[in-house]
Amino acid sequence: xxxxxxxxxxxxxxxxxxxxxxxxxxxxxxxxxxxxxxxxxxxxxxxxxxxxxxxxxxxxxxxxxxxxxxxxxxxxxxxxxxxxxxxxxxxxxxxxxxxxxxxxxxxxxxxxxxxxxxxxxxxxxxxxxxxxxxxxxxxxxxxxxxxxxxxxxxxxxxxxxxxxxxxxxxxxxxxxxxxxxxxxxxxxxxxxxxxxxxxxxxxxxxxxxxxxxxxxxxxxxxxxxxxxxxxxxxxxxxxxxxxxxxxxxxxxxxxxxxxxxxxxxxxxxxxxxxxxxxxxxxxxxxxxxxxxxxxxxxxxxxxxxxxxxxxxxxxxxxxxxxxxxxxxxxxxxxxxxxxxxxxxxxxxxxxxxxxxxxxxxxxxxxxxxxxxxxxxxxxxxxxxxxxxxxxxxxxxxxxxxxxxxxxxxxxxxxxxxxxxxxxxxxxxxxxxxxxxxxxxxxxxxx
Numbered sequence: 001x002x003x004x005x006x007x008x009x010x011x012x013x014x015x016x017x018x019x020x021x022x023x024x025x026x027x028x029x030x031x032x033x034x035x036x037x038x039x040x041x042x043x044x045x046x047x048x049x050x051x052x053x054x055x056x057x058x059x060x061x062x063x064x065x066x067x068x069x070x071x072x073x074x075x076x077x078x079x080x081x082x083x084x085x086x087x088x089x090x091x092x093x094x095x096x097x098x099x100x101x102x103x104x105x106x107x108x109x110x111x112x113x114x115x116x117x118x119x120x121x122x123x124x125x126x127x128x129x130x131x132x133x134x135x136x137x138x139x140x141x142x143x144x145x146x147x148x149x150x151x152x153x154x155x156x157x158x159x160x161x162x163x164x165x166x167x168x169x170x171x172x173x174x175x176x177x178x179x180x181x182x183x184x185x186x187x188x189x190x191x192x193x194x195x196x197x198x199x200x201x202x203x204x205x206x207x208x209x210x211x212x213x214x215x216x217x218x219x220x221x222x223x224x225x226x227x228x229x230x231x232x233x234x235x236x237x238x239x240x241x242x243x244x245x246x247x248x249x250x251x252x253x254x255x256x257x258x259x260x261x262x263x264x265x266x267x268x269x270x271x272x273x274x275x276x277x278x279x280x281x282x283x284x285x286x287x288x289x290x291x292x293x294x295x296x297x298x299x300x301x302x303x304x305x306x307x308x309x310x311x312x313x314x315x316x317x318x319x320x321x322x323x324x325x326x327x328x329x330x331x332x333x334x335x336x337x338x339x340x341x342x343x344x345x346x347x348x349x350x351x352x353x354x355x356x357x358x359x360x361x362x363x364x365x366x367x368x369x370x371x372x373x374x375x376x377x378x379x380x381x382x383x384x385x386x387x388x389x390x391x392x393x394x395x396x397x398x399x400x401x402x403x404x405x406x407x408x409x410x411x412x413x414x415x416x417x418x419x420x421x422x423x424x425x426x427x428x429x430x431x432x433x434x435x436x437x438x439x440x441x442x443x444x445x446x
Contacts, residue, residue, distance in 0.1 A: 005122060007132025010109065013091045014118065014135060018106035018127070026125075027096035027106040033121050034094075036108055041097035042088040191225040191272060196245035199224060200307055203276035203284060223290070228269040232313060232440040234259065235397050240440050244311045246391060252292055252303025267295035273305065309387035314441040318402050318434045320352045329402040335372035335427040343408050343427060350433070352402045357393050364393060365426060366401055374430045377406065385435050385442045399437045403430035404446075 006017040018030060031038055086109050088095065094108030110118055119136045122129055129136070230242035234255055238248045249255060249271075258269045272290045279285070289303040321328035329352035337343030355368040357376075367373045379386040392399070408428040413420040421427060434443035 003127050004130045005127050006130060007118075007135045009112075009132070009135055010086065012112045014110045014112060014115065014132075015086050016094075016106075016108040016110050016118065018108075020103045021106075022103060024096060024104060027094070027104060030106065030121060030125065031094045031108065033124070034108065034110055034114060034117050036092055036094045036110065039089070039093045039095050041095040041107075191223045192275075193225045193227065194275075195229075195243045196226050196241055196247060197243035197310055199226060199275055200245060200284070200310060203279045205278070222275065224273060224275050226271040226273065228258070228271065233397075233438045235392070235395060238308070238391065238395065240311060240313075240388075242313070244313060246308045246311050246388065248306040248308055248391070249289065249292075249303055250306065252289055252300035258292075258294070258299060261297060261299060262294045265295040265297050267297075269294050269299065271305070276307075308391040311388060311440075311442060312384050314384075314434070314443040317436055317441050318352075318443065320400075320402070324349065329433075333368070334370065335368060335374070336370060336425075337427070346405045347408050347428070349405050350402070351405050351430075352400060354398055354400050356396065356398055357389055359393050364389065366399075366430075369398075371425050373424075373426045374401075374403065374405070374428060375409075375426050376403070377429055377431045379432060379444070383444050385432055385444050388435060388440075388442055389432065397437055399435050401430075401432055402434040402436075403432045405430050 003018070003020045006019070008015040008017075016034075018027065021027065028038070086107065089107060089109040091109050091111055094106060096104050096106045098104055115136060122136070228239070228241065231239055232242055233240040236254050236256060237250050238246070239255060240246045262269055269292060271292050273287055274290075276284055276287055284307040287305040289300065289305060291301045292299040292303070319328045320331050322331050324330045329350045332346070332351045332353050335343070335353070353366065353368060353374060355366040355373070358365050358367050358373075364376045365373045366376055376389070379389075406429050409419070409421045409424075409426055411421050417423070432444070433446055434441065436442075
């Protein structure tokens with residue numbers, strides 16, 4: 001038969017029965033491991049005979065639970081309770097006895113404080129516990145202060161490792177949070193220096209796909225600092241930079257006063273604002289100005305930026321001459337010719353006139369200082385001059401405009417009297433070739 005162990009709680013002790021082993025040495029080794037004292041089994045010369053069985057022994061063999069023969073009294077260990085007593089055994093003792101089957105059987109009364117040793121013995125000997133296995137798991141709640149079962153010391157390092165892992169995770173989380181706060185603070189308080197044209201170009205980029213692209217767009221949407229470096233044209237509310245950006249800055253004051261402030265501070269003007277949000281269609285929203293400064297001097301804390309166009313400035317000014325020459329623009333400063341004078345000689349000529357662009361009815365007119373004007377013919381799509389003329393219409397800046405004077409309008413127009421040159425002071429129609437103002441030159445091909 002297979003070896004087996006049975007356990008039964010007896011007060012502050014455990015009654016252990018080890019069955020179906022053949023080698024008596026096994027009983028001795030088990031008793032030695034549990035630090036027990038071997039005694040003679042009942043019914044032998046050195047033991048007490050027991051007339052009754054305890055349910056664990058078979059065929060009248062030792063292990064009975066009734067009182068033994070003789071004086072009917074069994075001595076007990078000092079301090080033991082009734083539950084500690086097994087007939088023929090004191091707490092801390094064991095005996096082994098042969099059975100008729102040829103097997104051996106061991107009975108032991110083990111102090112509850114040694115339950116850990118019992119569990120270790122069970123594991124060492126690989127003998128199944130068929131009854132009372134729950135006593136091994138209950139060892140931690142024993143009434144005596146027994147050492148904790150073997151599983152407890154194994155659990156302590158696990159809990160410690162869990163605590164250490166939790167602490168490491170907490171530290172990493174705090175570091176990640178601190179890093180995020182530092183990044184957000186840096187992103188909020190610091191400004192990226194960027195040109196006006198680059199800022200506009202970012203806003204018109206086609207939206208990229210994926211999480212990485214979204215994070216890049218978010219990271220680039222931080223506040224920006226736009227230096228007004230190499231200003232080609234500076235008007236009351238509009239300016240053109242060397243990168244070609246043409247913008248209107250409205251509500252911040254007269255931009256022309258920036259020049260003396262920059263000279264006094266010996267610093268270039270800087271606009272501090274947010275970046276334009278993505279606008280692939282090129283329809284930029286109005287952007288609020290945080291402030292415009294020159295060094296530490298604040299020019300304005302108000303205003304908005306409205307993009308107008310990205311221009312392509314020319315590298316050279318057109319050739320102008322006070323006299324008519326084939327490859328030059330003829331400088332003309334007076335178009336006050338009546339019908340009897342020599343205005344007709346300008347027809348078809350390349351001339352250069354100075355004036356302000358105005359919108360009169362449905363027409364765009366260049367008005368000279370003397371009140372006369374030239375009606376400007378519509379320019380083709382893709383013209384480099386057209387966005388600037390459109391953006392400056394009805395503004396104050398005086399431009400030098402080079403054009404081909406295509407035709408002269410009649411002094412008196414009988415069919416349309418209100419369009420007579422005598423009434424409108426518009427000398428004729430011209431096709432613009434180039435425009436100059438301050439350091440800006442824009443030109444189309446002839």
